[in-house]
Amino acid sequence: MYKLMDQYLKNDTFSIQKNIVDHSEYTLARSRFRFDDFEAYQATAYSVRDRLIERWNDTHSLMREKDPKRIYYLSMEFLMGRSLLNSIVNIGVKGQYADALKQLGFDLEILVEQERDAALGNGGLGRLAACFLDSLATLDYPAWGYGLRYEYGMFRQTIQDGFQLEHPDYWLNFGNPWEIQRVHTTYPVKFYGHVDEIQENNKKTYIWTPGETVEAVAYDNPIPGYGTKNTINLRLWAAKPSGELELDSFSTGDYVNAVLSKQRAETISSILYPDDRTYQGKELRLKQQVFLVSASLQDVVRRYKDFHSDFAAFPQKVAFQLNDTHPIIGVAELMRILLDEEKLDWVKSWEITTKVFSFTNHAILPEALEKWPLELLENLLPRHLQIIYRINFYFMEEMKKKFGDDLVRLSRLSIIEEGEKKNVRMANLALVSCHTVNGVSKSHFEFIKSSLFKDFHDMWPHKFQCKTNGVTQRRWMACSNPDLSQLITKWLGTEAWLKELDLLLGLRLHANDYNLQEQWMKVRRSNKSRLAAYIQIISGAKVNVDAMFDVQIKRIHEYKRQFLNVIGIIHRYDCIKNMTAEDRKKVVPRVCILGGKAPPGYENAKRIIKLIHAVGDKLNNDPDVGDLLKLIFIPDYNVSMAELVIPASDISQHLSTAGSEACGTGNMKFAMNGCLIVGTKDGSNVEIQEELGSENMFLFGPSAEDIPELRTEQKDFQPVLEFRRVVGMIRKGVFGNAEYFQPLCDTIDGAGDDYYLLGHDFPSYLEAQAAVDKAFVDKKRWAEMSILSTAGCGQFSTDRTIREYAEEIWNVEPLRHS
Ligand code: 8GP
Structure with missing residues (x-):
């Protein structure tokens, strides 16, 4: 013991x-x-x-x-960031x-x-997985994460002449002290080949002869909990060529080429796909998914069999959480293992499979739901496709009984999408085979029930749950904002809030206390000085620490509307230019800070980055503007950068068009660090407001329900003059590059239909910004709002989220060291 x-x-x-x-x-x-x-x-x-x-x-x-029930979190992304500080904070030896x-x-x-950051993820979904591991360990759950050990993580971003350049992130160049290679923990993962059907004792069996076998080697990364001995494992798989050469290679005598083709197998785990929202048709991406789930499931089954001689207790010992559609092929893989390797019959295998998997959806866009061309599956995974067909056959039989000849509905429900080119719909496979499907915020939950997965919800409402995301306060407060954390501990008289974030509520009692306010703002100012020093190093710009630091850092995407922010900045610039010297004295100085990576193939996102730079070049060098307005782009935004920027922000912007962000977790990190939120009524902004109170946030614009109608009205919509003036300035070349920016401008006026409703939301956005300026001037009130923002964030810890998953989805208990 x-x-x-x-x-x-x-x-x-x-x-x-x-x-x-x-x-x-x-x-x-x-x-x-x-x-x-x-x-x-x-x-x-x-x-x-x-x-x-x-x-x-x-x-x-x-x-x-x-031998407790264990949770296995299967994810193609774990955006871990750095480990040193987090580890010593968690084990209490900093x-x-x-x-x-x-x-x-x-x-x-x-x-x-x-x-170096371990950037094995693109954004929200990957960072959530990392925060989940921290909470699972801290709450003493018996849990494992399973992912891929990409050799190239998220690309490194540099900026040349305002344009994004992408560079490979070979993060393992100087070794990785945190991992432990398990040379003996390897599993073969099979691809291609053919399946033979054999009749044995009146029973059909299927023998899959693969055309390629790749070895998966385990790399273990210990994840320590905070205030507990519990240290869980993140097992990442790397592809290695399998040791054996197939007989064919010998017989051709082409030994060297045979070895080289083996070597190519290693590419499976070499690169993280940058987020391009759809991966359909990319064979390597599907191979990666199979590689992850096959190695992980073999590992889990092996571990289970160490203790059990049959599979009766499997669902009592194992829970798999599938992080989005990416690992869903695991359903077919577990069926294959149970049927072909463990020789269970179909009914038993299906009963087990449907009891162990649950699935989280993280996106609103239907295109983000993966579909794989049938031909691709047939070639790459012939046995899995047979199994998927059979699952679909039984499912469709059941549905026909229910819906008779409602063919339209049946075709929507089917796992196989018919058409000239057939596809396998991975989300439908998940909905049929997982016992639970969850959304990641209240609004996203409503959306999946009423729209994205409506057909399935109508049939099986009991499968659907809401689990609002969170973030871990250990990394996002204790590690990244140590001074504020100490201050909180001092005023609460305990550091228990690091495990029970609800305790932050205690700060409400002191929010109006002058002493706390003074100490609070002092810490915030020193965080701002640290960021200002960094900005000076990277850009040479000297920014005024007493100006308002106004931040938007996240992946660059049209739906996240960094463009709206830039249009607002140009408008502010234009106003300052046209003011009298007297009026300029009344302007609240701002340093606008943006950061984020554009997906490499996403031209408009790249145009937004260039526009930020072009506008920055203009206004940062304009003597009329001086310190009143600065625009800084921080290149190569990643987890570590967020740890520097968030504690130094006065306001942060979360501007997604209502109804387009599944949840959002950046806003939670900012709010718990006392930064005020300017945001739309979207995703978790709404839930944060419920906790903080509308008087401590700056929400604006329409609600998600209003959006469909607003979109239909776009044809006759004329944006306000100020908006048109700014777009005109960009089009006319006030910031240079007029031609390059045209396609971006076209999305919001002229040929475009302004799908993301920038024009519509602009006036309310300006009102929100005016309210921000007004509030910032009242230092006492601002300090109080900042404290109340932190105080209201008790709900947004992944500890709360993980408890909900554990109790309501996985049915697992903590296992504590005595
Ligand atoms: C993100 C959502 O965009 C974000 O709203 C949410 O907070 C987060 O997931 C965690 O639930 N989704 C993704 O990161 C995503 O879909 N990534 C895939 C492209 C890889």
Whole structure:
């Protein structure tokens, strides 16, 4: 049984130092007296990893002893960011490490910066998966994450002449101290080939002879919980060529080419697909999905069989959560394993399968629901396609009984999309085979029930649940905003809020207290100075720390409407230009900060980036404007950048057209750090407002229900003069590049129908911005609003979200170390 005393590594200064220095000498083969910051980071990371491994091993011993029901989170993306600071905060040794390093002549803050982000995800969905792991570990759930160990993560963004350039993110170049390669934990994953049907003792069996077999090798990444010994595992799979050469290769005598073709197998896990919303038809993407689920399911089945001789208890021991449609092929894979390898019959296999999978949808756009061309599946996964056909056959039989000859409905429900080119609809496969389907905010839940999956909801309302997202306060407050966190702890008299975020409510009592307000704003100002220093390094611009820092950082997408923000900035610029010197004195100075990556193939998103730069060049150098308005683009936005920017923001903008953001989690990170939200009535903005009160937020524009009608009215809609004037300025070339910006302008006037309703929302957006300016001037009121913003965020911890999943979907219990 696990006990604290069993811990072999001690956390006093000397033990930590010795451990670090030993790693410098014996792991890195550097001298014990001379190593630089990067080497010190590596040695420190190895020493922290040692501590994680102890906890990890103890956690797994306990799991083996108790054999609880485990949760397996299957996701193509885990946007982890850096690990060093998060690990030492979670295991409670940050102070000890800072001291130990200081005495060795190193600064923890500098070492933390040496680490490359693990950017194995695009955005919200991937970051949510990372926050979930933190909460699962913290809440003592027996959980595993399963994903892919991409060698190239999310591309690195640089800017040249205002244009985005994409560079490969070979993040493993300098090694990754956090992972543990498990050379013996490997599984074959099969592709292509053919299936033979054999009659055996009156029973048909299917033998799949693959055309290609790729080996999946496990890399384990320990994930420590906060304030607990529980340390869970993120197992990432890397593709390696399988050791054996097929006989054919020998017989052709082409040994070298045979080896080289094996080598190509490694490409399966080499690159993260950048978000292009649809991956349909990309064979490598489907191969990646199969690779992830096949290796993971084989691993889970093996672990289960260590304890059980038959599959009767499988649903009592295993819960799979499918992160969006990407891992849904896992349903067919589990059926294949149970039928073909474990020799269970169809009825039993189906009963088990439908009890273990649940599915989360993360998108509004129907195009984001993956469909795979039937031909592709037939070629790549012949056995899986047979299984999908059979699932669909039984499902359609059931539906025919229900809906008779309502062929239109039947064709909508079918897993197979008919047409000239047939497709397999992965979401339909999920809806048929998962016991639960969940949306990620209240509004998104309403949308999937009433629109996206309406047919299925009409039949099986009991399958549908709402699980509003959250974020982990350990990373997004304790690690990234340590001074504010300390202040909160001081005023609440406890640090228990790091595990029970509801306790932040206690700040309401003090929101009006001058002392807290003063200390609060002091911390915020020092965070702003840190960001200002960074801005100066990257852009040379000196920004005024007392100006309002107005931030929009997220993936660049038309629906997120960074364009609306830029139009607002141009309008502000135009107003300042046309003011008298006297009036200029009344302007509230702003530093507008934007950041985000455009999907590589998304031209209009790239145009938005260029426009931000073009406008910035103009107004940042205009002496009429001076410090009243600055526009800064921070390149290469990633998790670490967000950790720097969020604590330094006064307001943040979340402008998606109502009804288009499934949830949004950036807004939660900002709000809990005391940054006020300017946003539309979309996704979680609405839920945040319910908690914070409308007086502490700046929501504007129509509600999601009004949008369809507004869209139909677009033909006759004439935007306000101010809006047209700004678009005219862009078109006329006030910011140069007139021709390049035309297609962007066309989306909102002229040929375009302004699908995202920028013109419609512009007047209410300006009103919201005017209210922001007014509020900012009243320093006392602003401080109070900022404190109340943090105080109201208790609901938005992934701890709450994970508890809901555990209790209402997975039916799992925490397993605590005694
Ligand atoms: C995102 C949603 O856009 C966001 O509203 C939500 O908060 C987040 O998921 C977590 O639920 N969706 C994605 O990131 C997404 O669909 N990514 C796929 C393109 C890979």
